[in-house]
Amino acid sequence: MNPENIETVFNISERFPEFTRKWFTRMKKLRVLYLGRWERIDPENEMDKWERTDQEIEMDSRRVMKDLSSLTRLRFLSFQGISTIKSLSRSACKLNKLIILDLRHCYNMEQLPDDIHKLKSLVYLDLTGCEALESIPVGLSRLDNLEVLKGFVLGDVDTAKTCKLAALKRLAKLRKLSVTVHREAYPLDKLIDDIKEFKVLENLNVRWGSKVILKKKHLNKDETEEQEEYERSWRDIKELPKQLRKLDLERFPDKELPEWLWPQKLLYLEKLRLGSSKRNKGFGAVPAGEPTKCGVKVLRLTSLIKLKVEWRELNKLFPNLRLLESYECPRVTFCPCDRNGIWRSEKIDDSTTTLLNI
Structure with a gap:
């Protein structure tokens, strides 16, 4: 087939997708790129029992990421279950017409680019099962068209570049949100307090990770007073x-x-x-x-x-x-x-x- 006329690429059964160097650069009309695992995953087990079997997909992710910026008409991009992906490149953030980004179960992906705010057309972002992801960049709160966000991570990493849950109130169209909590001192009351100003949110999914310790550690007097002051802000x-x-x-x-x-x-x-x-x-x-x-x-x-x-x-x-x-x-x-x-x-x-x- 002439690459210049292809609009959809869908991986049916290739465990090791291979590409020629100029493959993407010639696909000017490509709208859908689905390279990851497509099979439906049991929603009861998708976070806990992801089977790393012969259905895993591996590819030269660096080269693919490098050439993504050539796909200027891309609307749908899926890397679901590709084990070799450790980060999303800045090149991917140049896809300004992208509507759906599916990164489910890229379990070795450790970070998202700070430039993610450049995906201005993004409506749907799925980070479900990205267990190595410890934080979300603050730029995500600037995706004004985002309606569905799955897999938002609340971890122990807390810097000026980390997106806070409350910051998502800027997303005026956000109607569906799923959150993974890895932070110990972050109870459900605090989470609900953080989303109380989300005007159109209708669907909320919260999952506590295995790293959350159930037993409260013994605090000294100063730590106790600090904890009580922290809790007073959301006790109502x-x-x-x-x-x-x-x-x-x-x-x-x-x-x-x-x-x-x-x-x-x-x-x-x-x-x-x-x-x-x-x-x-x-x-x-x-x-x-x-x-x-x-x-x-x-x-x-x-x-x-x-x-x-x-x-x-x-x-x-x-x-x-x-x-x-x-x-x-x-x-x-x-x-x-x-x-x-x-x-x-x-x-x-x-x-x-x-x-x-x-």
Whole structure:
């Protein structure tokens, strides 16, 4: 084929993609470049059980990165699962028409370029599973068209060049955000306080990494006073942001949910998922009288070995429930789920069906 007429390159089965030196420079019409692994990954296991098998993809990433700037019409770029990528080049930041950048499971990628703010057309950025990534450059908060950001890292690296979570409030179009927390002294209350000014955020996913230590270390007097002063700034959390519709908490590190996350406080949230927590025991106090006014329609519970609740209690806590998923939750009992752990209400309407598909 004449490279000058090619608009899409999609890697189906090549583990070691090879390129001639001038291949990219001649592809003036290329709009889609998908070199990484394309197979769908189980969302329940995508962060914890990425299989480094013969499906890994390796390539001469330096040479590919060097020639990327030639692809001036590129809209979609995916390097998903390419193990040889350690950084994204400045050359990639010259793709000013790029809309989607997929870097999922580039698990050896250690940094993003400071020039990432030059990707002015970027709408969708996925950094899910980039476990070697310790921080995000501050320039990311200047991507004014960004609507979906997955894999934002909250690590221990905190410098003037590090993007803070609260800085993302500049992204006026951001509607979907997933965050990976590797910082020890960064509780959920603080995170919610940081996103309270995100005007259109509807979908939030939070995952705590394995580096987060659950036990608090013993502090001396000065350290205790400093910690208390730090906590006072976000202790007044009373509810989730009203525009938030979906919340996913993975590896929640505490035994009890904060009171503002009890079902009776979730008046606007429609979809809640709790997963892979070894400590969480319940949803807070079960009302003795009338059911709560909780708005949650979809509740997914996965791998919660200590969560203890009965179907009767769930009905009081989540009276508007239309779908329940209970998987590997041995203490969630008496639920009328099928053999796949799914229960669906007969009252499912079109809006709930749409919610299930998102």
